[in-house]
Amino acid sequence: MSGPVVVITGGVGGAKLVEGLTHAIPHEQLTAIVNTGDDFEHLGLPISPDIDTLLYTLSGRANASQGWGREGESWSFMEVVRSLGGEDWFNLGDGDLALHVLRGAALRAGQPLSAIIRRFALNWNLGLTILPMSDDPVATWIESDQGALPFQRYFVEHRCTPRVSAIRFVGAESASPAPGVIAAIEAAQTILIAPSNPWLSVDPLLALPALRVALERRNGPLVAVSPLVAGTAVKGPTAKLMQELGLPVNNASIAAHYGSLLDGLVIHESDDAPEGLAIARTNTLMQTPQDKLRVAQAALDLARQCAG
Ligand code: FO1
Numbered sequence: 652m653s654g655p656v657v658v659i660t661g662g663v664g665g666a667k668l669v670e671g672l673t674h675a676i677p678h679e680q681l682t683a684i685v686n687t688g689d690d691f692e693h694l695g696l697p698i699s700p701d702i703d704t705l706l707y708t709l710s711g712r713a714n715a716s717q718g719w720g721r722e723g724e725s726w727s728f729m730e731v732v733r734s735l736g737g738e739d740w741f742n743l744g745d746g747d748l749a750l751h752v753l754r755g756a757a758l759r760a761g762q763p764l765s766a767i768i769r770r771f772a773l774n775w776n777l778g779l780t781i782l783p784m785s786d787d788p789v790a791t792w793i794e795s796d797q798g799a800l801p802f803q804r805y806f807v808e809h810r811c812t813p814r815v816s817a818i819r820f821v822g823a824e825s826a827s828p829a830p831g832v833i834a835a836i837e838a839a840q841t842i843l844i845a846p847s848n849p850w851l852s853v854d855p856l857l858a859l860p861a862l863r864v865a866l867e868r869r870n871g872p873l874v875a876v877s878p879l880v881a882g883t884a885v886k887g888p889t890a891k892l893m894q895e896l897g898l899p900v901n902n903a904s905i906a907a908h909y910g911s912l913l914d915g916l917v918i919h920e921s922d923d924a925p926e927g928l929a930i931a932r933t934n935t936l937m938q939t940p941q942d943k944l945r946v947a948q949a950a951l952d953l954a955r956q957c958a959g
Pocket of ligand 1: 698
């Protein structure tokens with residue numbers, strides 16, 4: 652696959668596929684469009700978890716076992732916050748703090764998020780293009796049996812225990828795709844959806860009208876990697892969420908969720924194959940660099956097969 656590749660990603664699983672793709676194709680051919688629905692302001696600081704997880708993962712700084720934040724992080728800031736009775740349900744590591752402080756200063760100086768992230772990626776020598784889905788605020792809200800919760804309160808404070816009845820993306824209707832997002836989609840020979848939670852990490856992007864239309868209009872292959880491994884989610888609330896939404900926890904539900912957008916689905920070798928679209932099977936568990944490269948290659952190969 653020689654042409655440009657766009658990968659739509661959010662969360663930890665998504666970052667792993669993007670890392671695999673950076674070893675499968677030249678960096679200048681790869682654009683990651685990242686979910687910002689998880690973003691929020693905490694202690695006056697702008698937090699962009701899915702972007703930061705990608706920056707850490709691709710720069711080799713990520714705490715892989717934790718799934719977020721930095722390896723070898725120190726926590727002096729949080730110790731003092733706690734001692735002063737500050738909010739401590741959301742942990743900001745001392746190194747992580749630098750991203751939020753610099754991002755906040757740049758945003759207050761009027762720089763768009765996309766320009767800030769481009770500069771961060773450049774300073775960490777990341778050759779691929781990383782685009783937030785939008786420079787406008789979009790906030791994922793969870794309707795649950797504990798009431799309406801902003802995403803991080805659901806995910807971190809309540810540890811995904813509330814029972815979810817609906818998910819809303821406040822601001823999506825009026826948010827514009829970030830500069831370069833539509834152009835990247837239109838120029839892409841291949842578009843991949845990473846093994847991110849479809850309802851929480853991919854839907855915020857699909858809720859941006861102009862982004863969804865751009866995906867529907869292009870006729871190149873669009874392939875997703877299922878977030879389910881051996882019939883459940885590797886990490887995070889995907890399986891629990893699907894049950895709460897009344898959906899069978901299987902790849903047929905994943906395929907149905909993306910509907911006509913999808914040409915192919917990469918599924919775990921032992922899982923069910925949904926009808927009506929091209930399927931590739933591999934071990935989709937990504938723990939080692941070899942795993943990530945294998946899954947990236949499987950997705951690119953399936954896209955090539957779908958392109959005919
Ligand atoms: N997740 C947690 O479970 N606990 C935390 O204290 C926490 C802090 C945190 C700080 C910065 C950041 O970028 C991510 C952080 N996360 C934390 C993970 C975050 O909630 C998730 O990465 C995404 O929002 C879901 O994909």
